Amino acid sequence: MAMNVTQKIISAHCLQGEMIPNQEISLNIDQTLTQDATGTLAYLQLEAMGLEEITTELSISYVDHNTLQMGFRNPDDHRYLRTVAERYGIIYSPPGTGICHQLHLENFARPGKTLLGSDSHTPTAGGLGSLAIGAGGLSVAMAMAGEPYTLNMPKIVGVQLKGQLTGWATAKDIILSLLGQLSVKGGLGSVMEYTGPGVETLTIPERATITNMGAELGATTSIFPSDEQTRRFLKSMDREEEYSLLNSDPQADYDQTITIDLSRLEPMAACPSMPDKVVPVSELDGIRVDQVAIGSCTNSSYADLKAVAQIIDSQRVAYNTDVLLSPGSRQVVKMLAKEGLLENFFDSGIRLLECACGPCIGMGGSPVSRGVSVRTFNRNFEGRSGTQDSRVYLVSPVTAAHTALNGYFTAPDKWGQPVAKAEIPPETPSIRKHFIFPPKDRSSVEIKRGPNIVPFERFPENKGELQIPILIKVGDNITTDHILPAGPQITSLRSNIPAISQFILSKVDPDFVIRAKEYGQGIIVGGENYGQGSSREHAAIAPRHLGVVAVLAKSFARIHRANLINFGIMPFIFLQEDDYSILKQGQMVSIPFQEIEAKGSLEIDVDERHTIKINNDLTSKELEIIRQGGMLNYIRKKKSNN
Secondary structure (H helix, E strand, O other), rough: OOOOOOHHHHHHHHEOOOOOOOOEEEEEOOOOEEEHHHHHHHHHHHHHHOOOOOOOOOEEEEEOOOOOOOOHHHHHHHHHHHHHHHHOOOEEEOOOOEEEEHHHOOOOOOOEEEEEEEOOOOHHHHHHOOOOEEEEEEHHHHOOOOOEEEOOEEEEEEEEEEEOOOOOOOHHHHHHHHHHHHHHOEEEEEEEEEOOOOHHHOHHHHHOOOOOHHHHHOOOOOOOOOOHHHHHHHHHHHHHHHOEEEOOOOOOOOOEEEEHHHOHHHEEEOOOOOOOEEEHHHHHOOOOEEEEEEEEOOOOOOOHHHHHHHHEEEEEOOOOEEEEEEEEHHHHHHHHOOOHHHHHHHHOOOEEOOOOOOOHHHHOOOOOOOOOOOOOOOOOOOOOOOOOOOEEEEHHHHHHHHHHHHHHOOOOOHHHOOOOOOOOOOHHHHOHOOOOOOOOOOOOOOOOOOEEEEEEOOOOOOEEEEEEEEEOOOOOOOOOHHOOOOHHHHHHOOOHHHHHHHHOOOOOOOHHHHHHHHOOEEEOOOOOOEEEOOOOOHHHHHHHHOOOEEEEOOOOOHHHHHHHHOOOOEEEEEOOHHHHHHOOOOOOOEEEEEOOOOEEEEEEEEEOEEEEEEEEEHHHHHHHHHHHOOHHHHHHHHHHOO
């Protein structure tokens, strides 16, 4: 049978199920990655499984999100991550080494491998031909323990690229254009596989930018073939022996095909406050900009930052615009330094930040009140910048550079002659000495925990019939940033669920936590694409801690749905969307848990006046996990019965 790239990797790793769209499959996972904002819980859960060591080929614990070590909490968590990595056989990447996805691309990603990461932008490695999927920390911990990763077989969308980029158009403009066309839920249940003659014109950093922001489409993952560009990149990283050719067969089919003519693209921007509100940059000409932030896992590569350095060319950036730059890794910094390009940034007045996520997750670098911030990042959700009323635009590095020089948006036809595409040198400086590899003898390693690291909570079973209130009703596209905001104050509590739960939905309704504690149990009602955004499982665990036992929505984002199930929260779906308008905050609903069937419908009473039908798309296993109170309870019971 002729197969595409996605099918080839899935076929080689499939332990159970068939490659039929929406049918459940189980995959063997080769590699895992975590980052510090999600990793502490993942490793607490790994410890709870009672293992002696991990079983994956390669697992890495990156520290890149919360590197601001204010007070004891963050350094304590970093010490915990380092010692737990030493204990279980995991590679540790200390703070300051770089952003997990950039580092993984440079050092560890391999064509044809499966990668599961506790970060929604794990698909970045798809630019190098890995089947890389974002997931909750518990799913990643289970993969490290040797458990297969279970998901519904996605449909495979062939994105055919023809022509090549011209003028000032970049890879960022490819994915922004696709977001404008498909929306933030346009990739739900799909793998976006890039094909066509235009693929060979894109370098690995360019491909990684595209697969990175496939997460904003809601896609399961995105992937490119492994070809000569892949070999050239791996050779430059001194990893040519890890190269393997991986492409689709000539007669391979796709469930859907989209065609993009690269030669017709122009610089684009996503307007506040959603990544799919995309317009040409030319339409923004004249808009005053208070801040420009360059970096993130989307656009912090050597190639991206060299383009910025060439455009800036030591010119002073606009005095009334604060400009920040976060390199993706120490390797990127060394390469720029070797070419004398760091001087361009220093002379320009740009603030050079640590090799970390930083402003992308509101970890420093917040704009002024009601400020306009232009960022090369992947998300511009309301309040994510750290300033609740800021207006954030997402653009490419070249657009950001021109905006920084002028202090306002300008049309690309005013930018002059485009700079040449930066090619990665044949040889690059290694930074592998900065990774801490686990010792061979780990028997005496002591795992060190600070006082903010709280043991993982064990949730009760879900059974019987519950009479519970609607704690809150929200609209469409509620993100995990809405459910649990980012930023230094909150993220430093990531190892302490009782403490972090005090911030659940605080930006949406400041009284939500008070109300949830008053009732003890309840349900959340949401609209379309509930839970889109990051993979942070805290957005499921903390509501569960507050007594949320079900979420009823029009539809769910993939990772958040899985996280809800993992922690015993029932994801119900409206059978008739009109019923959404019937429900109101404070109404009591009756949910008979004992009557719920997998992939079945159920009638629930609302205030003794209305009865509405709700549905679920759960498998029998997922339903049993919820009934047991979550995945950890399910595994414990499974082990006790064996």
